Amino acid sequence: MLSERRLQVLRAIVQDYVGTEEPVGSKALTERHSLGVSPATVRNDMAALEEEGYIAQPHTSAGRIPTDKGYRLFVDKLAGVKPMSPPERRAIQNFLEGAVDLDDVVARTVRLLAQLTRQVAVVQYPSLTRSTVRHVELLALAPARVMLVLITDTGRVEQRMVDCPAPFGEASLADLRARLNSRVAGRRFTDVPTLVEDLPEAFEADDRGTVSTVLSTLLETLVEENEERLMIGGTANLTRFGHDFPLTIRPVLEALEEQVVLLKLLGEAKDPGVTVRIGHENAHEGLNSTSVVSVGYGSGGEAVAKLGVVGPTRMDYPGTMGAVRAVARYVGQILAES
Amino acid sequence: MLSERRLQVLRAIVQDYVGTEEPVGSKALTERHSLGVSPATVRNDMAALEEEGYIAQPHTSAGRIPTDKGYRLFVDKLAGVKPMSPPERRAIQNFLEGAVDLDDVVARTVRLLAQLTRQVAVVQYPSLTRSTVRHVELLALAPARVMLVLITDTGRVEQRMVDCPAPFGEASLADLRARLNSRVAGRRFTDVPTLVEDLPEAFEADDRGTVSTVLSTLLETLVEENEERLMIGGTANLTRFGHDFPLTIRPVLEALEEQVVLLKLLGEAKDPGVTVRIGHENAHEGLNSTSVVSVGYGSGGEAVAKLGVVGPTRMDYPGTMGAVRAVARYVGQILAES
């Protein structure tokens, strides 16, 4: 177990390194933080911390920098979440309030997060599977061609073309529309399959094929995971990354374009609060020198999607976590209102 | 006027510089291209070209590199568009064919362009103003609340909430829906305003307010220019940009995030064929060291949107132009089919 002072030393190292981007030595530490001990003592503590794997030196006779393990300890034990100041909160609210539709909410959220944290922001669109149906609309585009439009409680709209096995009358269509909506409107997506199971039986034999086709298209739409879209922004902040550009930045940009990777990344975080994944804790190796701070957000009490930021492991964790949490909270409010 | 040989020298300089990324000298030129003259002669030609502003030297006693003006001449007079090879064409077609909806078409196009050109790809969603209406749907979500759904011939769907000044019966709604569609379905967006002008008069006094509200929301949706969305991809290719990273890449990333800037950029290109804007020809100064190659594409013969790539001024213009043109052609085909 590390003594209290050694933890303080670690905290000081993390803070200084995050601030200066340079390896921090024992002398500088004692000067900037009132630890009440001499550099020599700090050196001993540093040796111990290095032994345990919390810090490392880039090369002999240079200062120390935190390892992933060191950041992990810092985040878990040594630092809390820094709350946003009232003016900041007001700014967030103002910025989000002008949004006109879902796309706009997401776009504004991305910009806001990127500005606030000066890092790359990632916002997942409210997920279909966890939200509820507001309305299902069916439009006859041709005798045997129907457009299915699904509207969710978060304002998202999905549409699909359905080619019917047989022509389908306007009356039958209206009937199906009415029955469908009376059953699923206001219900959660996960409940829909069982709710519509026996619907084809209510129709005449001629129409059953078409009804089944429409229903299965609807169910497909509900589960289709590639529809878990997301928006990213603030990539210009990557240029503040470090000194050795091309090598660091390239894999990150590549990873950011692989939406699948990002979705998996956000999906892995099960914690109800703010989740931090540091360096090699990220499965994707392009993100091995980055940390991901994420949190769920939702229109009600429940999380329907995630948002977060991607930045260098050397980041201001308390501030970033505070910003991410605050933005998630206000986005939730906005979604609940609309 | 420049002699034929001097133009050949310029062409050779551009080709070599694009290939090697290094200033090209007179000796190397005569070795790699059979110009039939000695280095000394080439030097004289170079001096003349420099005098005219087509090439420049980064510092005394280094080779020459083309200026923006030099690239311009190269693109206009010295090089054509390099057509794609048959295998490449087939690959493009295969890649685009699997798309399931409009989002997917656009996403695939972006990936494809980025891979093909190894640069940053930008694809504008088919623009509303130039396409036609397939269907307008009205849904009563509450007595005085209507959802307006607009479906375009390119498969795009826009929805808007409308708060009515007075409750609106289901019968009136159906009436409006029918009248509206019979007038605008299949018509161009630009024609819609005059087509619906007198619609309110067909309704009873009680409903006229609501009808007008719905119509004006529809018209707003049609012209709303911020709905000109676009998708970008291949930003990782920026890392191949040059040696002096942070300074070059940062403004480009920033410009790419300003969708307004990009839309303006694409919009400016009026040429019916492939348009190339080189370096300082781009209004936005973040893009002063990049070239933009763009072209319109559309489902019919007519262009409904633009797509293109952003890359360093030192790029393979013939190849890039060929790729951009080919992709636009096939995307047009795909859109026409669906």
Add this chain to the structure above:
DNA sequence: CCTGGCACTCTGCGCGTGCGAGTGCCAGAC
């Protein structure tokens, strides 16, 4: 008008050096 030759000018690179920051260890003080 082209060519070969020549003198000149830079940049980039490899090398050695000195400086400074930082470390590890040890003996002594509290």
Add this chain to the structure above:
DNA sequence: GTCTGGCACTCGCACGCGCAGAGTGCCAGG
């Protein structure tokens, strides 16, 4: 036992130097 001051040591980095190589401009002659 724990902390402290002192000391020798180790590197990395910035600096200055010189050299080679590539490229140029110019000139006189074919």
